[in-house]
Amino acid sequence: MAHTLPRVKRGYVYIMTNGPSGTLYVGVTSAIAARVAQHRAGEGSEFCRRHRLTRLVHVERYGTITEAIAREKQLKAWQRGWKLNLIGRSNPEWADLYPTLHLD
Template sequence: MPGGWIYIMTNKPNGILYVGVTRDLARRAWEHREGLADGFTKRYGLKRLVYVEKHDEIVVAIQREKNLKHWRRAWKVALILTENPEWADLYDLIG
């Protein structure tokens, strides 16, 4: 079974957060940026990829996503700040 990615999208530094999981990070991030992914990210204009985490197995990635979705916002922000203190858009780095 192929691996997967956990990712966090936002609209601006310290803005609204969305935690997702995918097998194809580049495609999924592009869909969010282009507004092709209907729902929460499109409604709130979440186009900035600020956190990524690679997992060798998709089932592990899915479980990690479920766990992160239950985290307090402050914990998610701390996770982002650990890897990306400037809240830089990581989209160009994944291609």
């Protein structure tokens, strides 16, 4: 009799903004494309809706949602300048990464 292991949900940490060096929102999800689509439609967080944060500028993929949550907490504790540098290194043009998502 074969035993199947429970499927472990991967996780993503992401940063949304309203423009280069604009307001930042750090989030975590197990379904990045669907979650960003919610933000873009104004159905995500109240903070994103209020500040019109529709541009995805940073994504990190993790093997488990637990790892992603730990990283989200770490990034939320970072100074704003550190977050700006992180985005600048991974996405110097601050391009919207949503159209390139093929992760879910």
